[in-house]
Amino acid sequence: MSVLEEILAKKKAEVQERKALYSQKLLEQSIFFENRIVSLKKYLLREDKSGIIAEIKRKSPSKGVINQNVSIERISIGYMQAGASALSVLTDQTFFGGSNEDLKVARKFNFCPILRKDFIIDEYQIVEAKAIGADAILLIAAALTEREMKDLAAFAKSLGLETLMEVHNEEELEKGLNENIDLVGVNNRDLSTFEVSLNTSFELASKIPGSFIKVSESGISSPSQIVELKEAGFDGFLIGQNFMEQSRPERACAEFIEELSRLDRRAYAKS
Numbered sequence: 001m002s003v004l005e006e007i008l009a010k011k012k013a014e015v016q017e018r019k020a021l022y023s024q025k026l027l028e029q030s031i032f033f034e035n036r037i038v039s040l041k042k043y044l045l046r047e048d049k050s051g052i053i054a055e056i057k058r059k060s061p062s063k064g065v066i067n068q069n070v071s072i073e074r075i076s077i078g079y080m081q082a083g084a085s086a087l088s089v090l091t092d093q094t095f096f097g098g099s100n101e102d103l104k105v106a107r108k109f110n111f112c113p114i115l116r117k118d119f120i121i122d123e124y125q126i127v128e129a130k131a132i133g134a135d136a137i138l139l140i141a142a143a144l145t146e147r148e149m150k151d152l153a154a155f156a157k158s159l160g161l162e163t164l165m166e167v168h169n170e171e172e173l174e175k176g177l178n179e180n181i182d183l184v185g186v187n188n189r190d191l192s193t194f195e196v197s198l199n200t201s202f203e204l205a206s207k208i209p210g211s212f213i214k215v216s217e218s219g220i221s222s223p224s225q226i227v228e229l230k231e232a233g234f235d236g237f238l239i240g241q242n243f244m245e246q247s248r249p250e251r252a253c254a255e256f257i258e259e260l261s262r263l264d265r266r267a268y269a270k271s
Protein backbone atom coordinates (compact mmCIF):
# COMPACT_ATOMS: atom_id res chain seq x y z
CA MET A 1 0.00 0.00 0.00
CA SER A 2 1.39 3.44 -0.89
CA VAL A 3 1.45 6.13 1.80
CA LEU A 4 -1.33 7.98 -0.02
CA GLU A 5 -3.50 4.85 -0.01
CA GLU A 6 -2.76 4.36 3.67
CA ILE A 7 -3.71 7.98 4.46
CA LEU A 8 -6.93 7.67 2.46
CA ALA A 9 -7.96 4.43 4.18
CA LYS A 10 -7.42 6.02 7.59
CA LYS A 11 -9.25 9.18 6.48
CA LYS A 12 -12.29 7.20 5.42
CA ALA A 13 -12.62 5.61 8.87
CA GLU A 14 -11.98 8.96 10.56
CA VAL A 15 -14.72 10.72 8.58
CA GLN A 16 -17.22 8.03 9.61
CA GLU A 17 -16.26 8.52 13.26
CA ARG A 18 -16.62 12.29 13.04
CA LYS A 19 -19.97 12.04 11.31
CA ALA A 20 -21.25 9.91 14.20
CA LEU A 21 -19.90 12.40 16.73
CA TYR A 22 -20.93 15.76 15.18
CA SER A 23 -23.76 15.86 12.72
CA GLN A 24 -23.52 18.10 9.66
CA LYS A 25 -26.38 20.11 11.15
CA LEU A 26 -24.32 20.83 14.23
CA LEU A 27 -21.34 21.95 12.14
CA GLU A 28 -23.60 24.33 10.24
CA GLN A 29 -24.36 26.14 13.49
CA SER A 30 -20.75 27.28 13.80
CA ILE A 31 -20.37 31.08 13.91
CA PHE A 32 -18.02 30.81 10.92
CA PHE A 33 -20.93 29.84 8.70
CA GLU A 34 -21.99 33.50 8.74
CA ASN A 35 -18.47 34.76 7.91
CA ARG A 36 -17.56 36.08 4.51
CA ILE A 37 -14.90 34.10 2.69
CA VAL A 38 -11.56 35.83 2.11
CA SER A 39 -10.63 35.01 -1.47
CA LEU A 40 -7.31 33.17 -1.86
CA LYS A 41 -7.46 33.88 -5.58
CA LYS A 42 -7.68 37.63 -5.02
CA TYR A 43 -4.97 37.70 -2.36
CA LEU A 44 -2.52 35.84 -4.59
CA LEU A 45 -2.97 38.45 -7.29
CA ARG A 46 -2.42 41.43 -4.98
CA GLU A 47 0.62 43.46 -6.00
CA ASP A 48 1.51 44.36 -2.42
CA LYS A 49 1.89 40.72 -1.37
CA SER A 50 4.56 38.09 -1.94
CA GLY A 51 2.34 35.33 -3.33
CA ILE A 52 3.61 33.03 -0.60
CA ILE A 53 1.16 30.69 1.09
CA ALA A 54 2.95 29.98 4.36
CA GLU A 55 2.18 26.58 5.83
CA ILE A 56 1.89 25.32 9.38
CA LYS A 57 3.02 21.68 9.34
CA ARG A 58 4.23 19.98 12.52
CA LYS A 59 5.30 16.69 10.93
CA SER A 60 4.98 14.79 7.66
CA PRO A 61 5.34 11.23 6.37
CA SER A 62 8.37 12.26 4.30
CA LYS A 63 10.23 14.19 6.97
CA GLY A 64 8.97 12.87 10.32
CA VAL A 65 8.75 15.45 13.11
CA ILE A 66 9.49 18.96 11.81
CA ASN A 67 8.40 21.21 14.67
CA GLN A 68 5.94 19.56 16.99
CA ASN A 69 5.25 22.07 19.74
CA VAL A 70 4.76 25.36 18.00
CA SER A 71 2.56 28.29 18.93
CA ILE A 72 0.01 28.60 16.14
CA GLU A 73 -0.84 32.09 17.32
CA ARG A 74 2.76 33.31 17.09
CA ILE A 75 3.61 31.60 13.79
CA SER A 76 0.41 32.53 11.97
CA ILE A 77 0.57 36.20 12.96
CA GLY A 78 4.32 36.25 12.25
CA TYR A 79 3.85 34.74 8.78
CA MET A 80 1.28 37.39 7.90
CA GLN A 81 3.36 40.24 9.29
CA ALA A 82 6.28 38.96 7.23
CA GLY A 83 4.23 39.56 4.07
CA ALA A 84 2.78 36.13 3.28
CA SER A 85 -0.37 36.26 1.12
CA ALA A 86 -2.20 33.46 2.89
CA LEU A 87 -1.91 30.63 5.40
CA SER A 88 -2.12 26.89 4.86
CA VAL A 89 -2.89 24.81 7.94
CA LEU A 90 -2.55 21.02 8.06
CA THR A 91 -5.54 19.58 9.91
CA ASP A 92 -4.69 15.88 9.52
CA GLN A 93 -3.66 14.51 12.90
CA THR A 94 -2.34 11.02 12.30
CA PHE A 95 0.20 11.76 9.57
CA PHE A 96 0.83 15.50 9.91
CA GLY A 97 0.26 16.19 13.62
CA GLY A 98 -2.27 18.94 12.89
CA SER A 99 -5.86 19.44 14.04
CA ASN A 100 -9.02 21.42 13.43
CA GLU A 101 -8.05 23.34 16.55
CA ASP A 102 -4.86 24.57 14.81
CA LEU A 103 -6.93 26.07 12.01
CA LYS A 104 -9.41 27.62 14.40
CA VAL A 105 -6.57 29.31 16.28
CA ALA A 106 -5.09 30.63 13.03
CA ARG A 107 -8.57 31.94 12.09
CA LYS A 108 -9.01 33.66 15.42
CA PHE A 109 -5.89 35.77 14.97
CA ASN A 110 -5.83 36.49 11.21
CA PHE A 111 -7.98 38.08 8.51
CA CYS A 112 -6.14 36.52 5.56
CA PRO A 113 -7.28 33.59 3.39
CA ILE A 114 -6.73 30.22 5.10
CA LEU A 115 -6.37 26.99 3.17
CA ARG A 116 -7.48 23.82 4.92
CA LYS A 117 -4.78 21.30 4.11
CA ASP A 118 -6.18 17.80 4.44
CA PHE A 119 -7.19 14.78 2.41
CA ILE A 120 -10.75 15.57 1.43
CA ILE A 121 -12.84 12.65 0.18
CA ASP A 122 -16.30 13.51 1.51
CA GLU A 123 -18.67 16.52 1.50
CA TYR A 124 -18.77 16.32 5.28
CA GLN A 125 -15.13 17.50 5.44
CA ILE A 126 -16.02 20.54 3.33
CA VAL A 127 -18.80 21.54 5.72
CA GLU A 128 -16.28 21.00 8.51
CA ALA A 129 -13.72 23.20 6.69
CA LYS A 130 -16.22 26.05 6.67
CA ALA A 131 -17.22 25.37 10.27
CA ILE A 132 -13.63 25.81 11.49
CA GLY A 133 -13.10 29.02 9.53
CA ALA A 134 -11.29 27.97 6.33
CA ASP A 135 -11.67 29.98 3.11
CA ALA A 136 -10.33 27.41 0.68
CA ILE A 137 -9.91 23.65 0.48
CA LEU A 138 -7.42 21.35 -1.20
CA LEU A 139 -8.65 18.59 -3.50
CA ILE A 140 -5.95 16.13 -4.53
CA ALA A 141 -6.43 14.71 -8.03
CA ALA A 142 -4.45 11.56 -7.18
CA ALA A 143 -6.95 10.80 -4.41
CA LEU A 144 -10.21 11.30 -6.33
CA THR A 145 -12.04 10.12 -9.43
CA GLU A 146 -13.04 12.63 -12.10
CA ARG A 147 -16.63 12.51 -10.83
CA GLU A 148 -15.63 13.02 -7.19
CA MET A 149 -13.42 15.98 -8.10
CA LYS A 150 -16.30 17.60 -9.96
CA ASP A 151 -18.89 16.98 -7.25
CA LEU A 152 -16.69 18.02 -4.32
CA ALA A 153 -15.55 21.23 -6.08
CA ALA A 154 -19.17 22.09 -6.90
CA PHE A 155 -20.17 21.45 -3.30
CA ALA A 156 -17.34 23.70 -2.02
CA LYS A 157 -18.51 26.43 -4.38
CA SER A 158 -22.09 26.09 -3.12
CA LEU A 159 -20.76 26.94 0.38
CA GLY A 160 -18.73 29.85 -0.98
CA LEU A 161 -15.36 28.14 -0.47
CA GLU A 162 -12.60 28.20 -3.10
CA THR A 163 -10.93 25.04 -4.35
CA LEU A 164 -7.25 24.47 -5.00
CA MET A 165 -6.89 21.34 -7.10
CA GLU A 166 -3.55 19.59 -6.64
CA VAL A 167 -1.92 17.70 -9.52
CA HIS A 168 1.42 16.06 -10.08
CA ASN A 169 1.27 15.23 -13.80
CA GLU A 170 -0.53 16.03 -17.03
CA GLU A 171 -2.90 13.09 -16.77
CA GLU A 172 -4.20 14.25 -13.38
CA LEU A 173 -4.55 17.78 -14.73
CA GLU A 174 -6.65 16.68 -17.69
CA LYS A 175 -8.76 14.37 -15.60
CA GLY A 176 -9.41 16.84 -12.79
CA LEU A 177 -9.97 20.23 -14.40
CA ASN A 178 -13.54 21.49 -14.32
CA GLU A 179 -15.36 24.81 -14.08
CA ASN A 180 -15.68 24.70 -10.29
CA ILE A 181 -11.92 24.68 -9.68
CA ASP A 182 -10.48 28.09 -8.75
CA LEU A 183 -6.75 27.42 -8.48
CA VAL A 184 -4.44 24.70 -9.75
CA GLY A 185 -1.54 23.61 -7.56
CA VAL A 186 1.35 21.64 -8.99
CA ASN A 187 2.83 19.48 -6.25
CA ASN A 188 6.55 19.17 -6.82
CA ARG A 189 6.56 16.24 -4.40
CA ASP A 190 5.53 12.87 -5.77
CA LEU A 191 3.17 11.54 -3.10
CA SER A 192 4.11 7.91 -3.79
CA THR A 193 7.92 8.25 -3.78
CA PHE A 194 8.34 11.61 -1.91
CA GLU A 195 10.81 12.69 -4.56
CA VAL A 196 10.81 16.47 -5.03
CA SER A 197 11.62 18.33 -8.24
CA LEU A 198 10.66 21.87 -9.22
CA ASN A 199 10.80 20.70 -12.82
CA THR A 200 7.30 19.31 -12.25
CA SER A 201 6.10 22.92 -11.99
CA PHE A 202 8.14 24.15 -14.94
CA GLU A 203 6.88 21.33 -17.14
CA LEU A 204 3.20 21.65 -16.24
CA ALA A 205 2.96 25.48 -16.16
CA SER A 206 2.14 25.94 -19.83
CA LYS A 207 -0.42 23.09 -19.76
CA ILE A 208 -2.66 24.86 -17.22
CA PRO A 209 -5.28 27.05 -18.95
CA GLY A 210 -4.81 30.79 -18.31
CA SER A 211 -8.11 31.18 -16.49
CA PHE A 212 -6.78 29.30 -13.43
CA ILE A 213 -4.49 30.80 -10.82
CA LYS A 214 -1.31 28.69 -10.68
CA VAL A 215 0.34 27.63 -7.44
CA SER A 216 3.64 25.79 -7.13
CA GLU A 217 3.71 23.52 -4.07
CA SER A 218 6.48 21.84 -2.05
CA GLY A 219 10.25 21.79 -2.04
CA ILE A 220 10.69 25.57 -2.42
CA SER A 221 13.75 26.61 -0.44
CA SER A 222 15.12 29.83 -1.95
CA PRO A 223 13.78 33.20 -3.12
CA SER A 224 15.55 32.83 -6.48
CA GLN A 225 13.38 29.75 -7.20
CA ILE A 226 10.32 31.95 -6.75
CA VAL A 227 11.64 34.46 -9.27
CA GLU A 228 11.96 31.60 -11.79
CA LEU A 229 8.53 30.19 -10.94
CA LYS A 230 6.99 33.65 -11.42
CA GLU A 231 8.60 33.86 -14.85
CA ALA A 232 7.05 30.48 -15.66
CA GLY A 233 3.61 31.94 -14.82
CA PHE A 234 3.00 30.96 -11.20
CA ASP A 235 1.10 33.34 -8.89
CA GLY A 236 1.29 31.38 -5.63
CA PHE A 237 4.04 29.52 -3.81
CA LEU A 238 3.26 27.07 -1.03
CA ILE A 239 6.09 26.76 1.47
CA GLY A 240 6.06 24.60 4.60
CA GLN A 241 9.16 22.70 5.61
CA ASN A 242 11.67 25.42 4.73
CA PHE A 243 10.10 27.68 7.37
CA MET A 244 8.85 25.06 9.83
CA GLU A 245 12.21 23.34 10.30
CA GLN A 246 13.64 26.54 11.82
CA SER A 247 13.13 27.20 15.53
CA ARG A 248 11.37 30.49 14.64
CA PRO A 249 9.46 29.73 11.42
CA GLU A 250 7.96 33.23 11.26
CA ARG A 251 11.43 34.79 11.35
CA ALA A 252 12.64 32.46 8.58
CA CYS A 253 9.61 33.56 6.54
CA ALA A 254 10.36 37.26 7.11
CA GLU A 255 13.99 36.85 6.02
CA PHE A 256 12.90 34.87 2.97
CA ILE A 257 10.40 37.54 1.88
CA GLU A 258 12.90 40.36 2.45
CA GLU A 259 15.37 38.62 0.19
CA LEU A 260 12.61 37.99 -2.36
CA SER A 261 11.69 41.71 -2.46
CA ARG A 262 15.36 42.57 -3.02
CA LEU A 263 15.48 40.15 -5.98
CA ASP A 264 12.15 41.47 -7.33
CA ARG A 265 13.40 45.08 -7.16
CA ARG A 266 16.55 44.08 -9.00
CA ALA A 267 14.58 42.29 -11.70
CA TYR A 268 12.27 45.31 -12.00
CA ALA A 269 15.20 47.74 -12.32
CA LYS A 270 16.66 45.62 -15.12
CA SER A 271 13.44 45.46 -17.13
Ligand SMILES: O=P(O)(O)OC[C@@H](O)[C@@H](O)c1c[nH]c2ccccc12
Pocket residue numbers: 055057117118166187217218219220238239240241242
Ligand atom coordinates in the same frame (compact mmCIF):
# COMPACT_ATOMS: atom_id res chain seq x y z
O1 LIG B 1 6.91 21.52 3.12
P1 LIG B 1 7.04 21.86 1.70
O2 LIG B 1 7.97 20.98 0.94
O3 LIG B 1 7.36 23.34 1.50
O4 LIG B 1 5.58 21.63 1.05
C1 LIG B 1 4.46 22.36 1.46
C2 LIG B 1 3.17 21.74 0.86
O5 LIG B 1 3.24 21.89 -0.52
C3 LIG B 1 3.03 20.28 1.27
O6 LIG B 1 2.90 20.23 2.64
C4 LIG B 1 1.84 19.57 0.61
C5 LIG B 1 1.48 19.67 -0.68
N1 LIG B 1 0.39 18.91 -0.95
C6 LIG B 1 0.02 18.29 0.19
C7 LIG B 1 -1.07 17.44 0.44
C8 LIG B 1 -1.25 16.99 1.72
C9 LIG B 1 -0.36 17.32 2.75
C10 LIG B 1 0.71 18.19 2.50
C11 LIG B 1 0.90 18.68 1.22
